[in-house]
Structures are given as C-alpha cells and as structure tokens.
C-alpha cells in the first residue's frame with residue numbers, strides 16, 4: 332500500500348493546476364483536467380463508480396447523495412482510483428468504501444487518502460489551522476471553507492494539527508474508529524461501549540451536547556492503565572442524520588501511564604483486534 336504515492340499524486344495535480352485557495356478546488360474541473368469526465372446518475376447500492384477507457388475515464392456519482400461535501404468526496408475518491416490504479420477498468424464503490432481504513436482494502440484506503448489530499452491539500456489546509464486549542468467550531472468553519480464533510484475535515488484537521496488531538500466516531504454508543512495526530516501518543520477504546528463519563532455517551536442518552544469543549548476523565552476515552560487524575564478535552568457534535576457522534580479530543584496537559592513512573596516501557600497496543608466486527612475502523 333502506498334499512501335505516500337496517493338499524497339504525491341494529489342499534490343502534483345494541485346501544483347500543476349496552480350491551485351492556491353480553497354475556492355479554487357473544484358473537483359469536477361480537476362477531474363476533467365485529469366481526463367475523467369464526471370456525470371451524475373441515480374445509483375442503487377453504490378456511492379460512485381469509475382469506468383476507464385484508455386487514458387480517459389468516466390466517473391459516475393450517485394445523484395441521490397444530498398450532502399455536497401459527500402458528493403465531492405465520492406468524485407475525488409474515484410479520481411484517486413483513476414490516478415492510482417491504472418489496471419482497474421471498472422471500479423464500483425460503496426459508501427463504506429469511501430470511509431474504509433480496513434487493511435484488506437488497500438486500494439480504497441489509497442483512494443480515500445488521495446481524496447483527502449486533493450480536497451484539502453496540506454499546503455493550503457495548514458494555513459487555515461490556527462494556533463488555537465482544537466475545537467469543533469473551527470473544524471466546522473474549515474468544512475465550510477473547503478466544501479468537505481465535517482467528518483472528512485475533522486480527520487484532515489487532526490492529521491495536520493501540531494496539537495495532540497484525535498477525532499473519534501461513535502455509533503449506537505460504541506466507539507467505532509478514530510484517527511489521531513502524530514503527537515497523540517495514546518490509543519482509544521475502539522469497539523467498546525462509551526463511558527458514561529463522556530459527553531458522547533450523554534448524546535446517545537438523549538441529552539443535548541454542550542456547545543463548547545469540556546474536560547472529562549482521560550480514562551473515559553483512552554485505552555490502557557493511565558493516570559486516574561488525567562483529563563482530556565472533549566468537543567462532541569451529533570451527526571443526527573447518520574446516528575453518529577463525532578468527538579474531537581485534545582490533550583492539553585500531560586497524561587502519563589501509571590507505571591511509567593517506574594521507568595517501564597509504554598505498552599504496545601495492537602489495534603488489529605480492536606476493529607469493529609466487520610473489520611472496519613472507519614464507518615458512519
């Protein structure tokens with residue numbers, strides 16, 4: 332799998348088209364420039380597909396997708412297949428593929444990485460990440476600036492943030508998957524029922540979420556034996572149409588593993604057995 336190739340390909344296209352601002356990122360025009368025509372059709376059971384004919388391609392996106400950001404991501408995902416997987420003549424992608432981080436679906440992960448990089452190029456997106464405490468309000472603003480979904484934007488935000496932060500997606504009161512920044516050195520309790528100490532739990536319990544970020548016990552989110560007094564900042568938002576809660580987590584004060592004081596090594600967490608039952612960490 333080559334996520335680096337996906338990133339380089341996307342960056343090369345952005346540079347060659349001399350795109351410098353979010354308003355210039357028009358995925359349909361970019362696709363045309365790359366040789367892939369975009370059209371919309373009513374599709375049952377798929378988000379989009381790509382048909383390759385020689386050096387040209389046709390991307391068909393489901394006209395039934397209501398959210399513009401989701402439609403753009405689907406087009407960008409297919410463009411990723413067009414640019415990266417030249418041996419595929421026909422690719423049909425489901426909604427789950429658009430958000431798959433399953434290791435057995437390498438080409439889908441690559442297409443998703445390409446989509447993220449071309450819709451939110453690092454050189455542009457990084458300029459818009461202010462030096463401030465991570466919060467969902469900023470993620471929402473960036474989502475508007477770049478015309479991307481809140482979830483895709485939150486993932487890109489933590490991916491490029493210098494802060495120690497992560498974004499977690501929960502459904503049916505279960506933590507389904509998360510993505511984190513390089514400096515976020517912990518793992519979250521994937522596959523487990525949410526702790527009642529989290530605000531995300533309260534949302535599934537019918538409560539309104541606080542508009543601002545709040546501190547919660549770090550043990551509520553973080554796997555492993557950590558300092559029981561440690562705190563983590565949570566800013567959750569409910570995506571009601573998907574039945575999902577998106578949580579931005581930020582560590583503003585050091586949290587230590589309990590036994591680290593005895594100079595023992597931090598435990599290694601193997602998340603492969605922490606995936607959701609169908610093997611996906613990344614789904615609505």
Ligand SMILES: [Zn+2]
Pocket residue numbers: 408412422423424425428429438439442
């Ligand atoms: Zn795909």
